[in-house]
Amino acid sequence: MLYYLLYPLKDYISGFNLFRYITFRSAWAAITALLISFIVGPYIIRKLREHQIGEEIRADGPATHLKKKGTPTMGGLIILAAVMIPTLLWARVTNIYVLLILLSTIWMGIVGFIDDYLKSVKKYPRGLVARYKLIGQLGLGLIVGSILYFHPQFEGIRTLSTVPFFKNYEIDFGLLYIPMVIFVITAASNAVNLTDGLDGLAIGLVGISATAWAGIAYISGRIDFSDYLNIIYLPGAGELTVFSAALVGAAIGFLWYNSYPAQVFMGDTGALALGSALGTLAILLKKELLLVIIGGVFVAEVLSVIIQVTYFKRTGKRIFKMAPIHHHFELCGWEEQKVVVRFWIIGILLVLFSLSTFKIR
Numbered sequence: 001m002l003y004y005l006l007y008p009l010k011d012y013i014s015g016f017n018l019f020r021y022i023t024f025r026s027a028w029a030a031i032t033a034l035l036i037s038f039i040v041g042p043y044i045i046r047k048l049r050e051h052q053i054g055e056e057i058r059a060d061g062p063a064t065h066l067k068k069k070g071t072p073t074m075g076g077l078i079i080l081a082a083v084m085i086p087t088l089l090w091a092r093v094t095n096i097y098v099l100l101i102l103l104s105t106i107w108m109g110i111v112g113f114i115d116d117y118l119k120s121v122k123k124y125p126r127g128l129v130a131r132y133k134l135i136g137q138l139g140l141g142l143i144v145g146s147i148l149y150f151h152p153q154f155e156g157i158r159t160l161s162t163v164p165f166f167k168n169y170e171i172d173f174g175l176l177y178i179p180m181v182i183f184v185i186t187a188a189s190n191a192v193n194l195t196d197g198l199d200g201l202a203i204g205l206v207g208i209s210a211t212a213w214a215g216i217a218y219i220s221g222r223i224d225f226s227d228y229l230n231i232i233y234l235p236g237a238g239e240l241t242v243f244s245a246a247l248v249g250a251a252i253g254f255l256w257y258n259s260y261p262a263q264v265f266m267g268d269t270g271a272l273a274l275g276s277a278l279g280t281l282a283i284l285l286k287k288e289l290l291l292v293i294i295g296g297v298f299v300a301e302v303l304s305v306i307i308q309v310t311y312f313k314r315t316g317k318r319i320f321k322m323a324p325i326h327h328h329f330e331l332c333g334w335e336e337q338k339v340v341v342r343f344w345i346i347g348i349l350l351v352l353f354s355l356s357t358f359k360i361r
Helices: 002-011 014-020 022-050 063-068 076-090 096-121 130-150 174-195 201-220 223-229 237-258 267-284 290-294 296-315 325-331 336-356
Strands: 160-162 170-172
Touching: 002 014, 002 076, 014 022, 022 076, 022 201, 022 237, 076 096, 076 237, 076 267, 096 130, 096 237, 096 267, 130 174, 130 267, 174 201, 174 267, 174 296, 201 223, 201 237, 201 267, 201 290, 201 336, 237 267, 267 290, 290 296, 290 336, 296 325, 296 336, 325 336
Parallel strands: none
Antiparallel strands: 160 170
């Protein structure tokens, strides 16, 4: 919004020429997101406490988590405000990439909000019925996939996806492209939701991942950098750097309240929206396979649940002491903070490794 208001005035005030630079707007998007978190965070947390919108702790979880019962949830509202407002202020909001990432984040934020509202306010133990949540995820994937498949801007690259470690080689999903988009968005949103089980774990990993996507978005939107690295050039995709930077700022800001011991939980309002945002970033930037590496910790969390459930159904025994896997390490004697920091370290290593794939080809 500010780009359209102030950049045309560059001929009168030369300083407004800065608004042409994505790096400038991205930096300020991150700063704005951080400030919004600090401004609205205490207010939202206070209101959640006043209305007694607290987390219900599962009885079969680690015993150390029982003390967290009643901690305000639905803190994803802080994250959504801290991501949406800076993006609207600093990005070129008519850009199709920006419109799609905003659609994805808001859509799943609403689905998550309904789930949190039913669980925490209406006291429905199951919240939003799983099939309705799945319908929301599938519907979003169908819309995003269809736009990417039929919109003329994506002519020639609409069904392609970059393959890590291979130069000048892409997978063409063809008619399977829309189902692939549906799968990625659904899987990513559920993965972040499953990971959100320890104070600061999920939001820290989201911030780490978003940093990587900010860099990838920037180089993908520049013809010189993308040509040098032999990756798909995506005109206009550089604007996703602004969104990704806002996401980093929002993650740091929310971590201020969500670090151990957490003052607020993000709930499904935040987890589903953030997962959907990460999945959609990978799709828009044609790096769906790289998402598996960048979000490797999220992948491990999902696989631990799948393995545990499948093995238990077949043998009646457990592989892990508890799933998702972060609870397994808790029951092995690791303190919660240690699990979180070590998972963050793994997340950072995976991001560095994923970025190295642009040269190891």
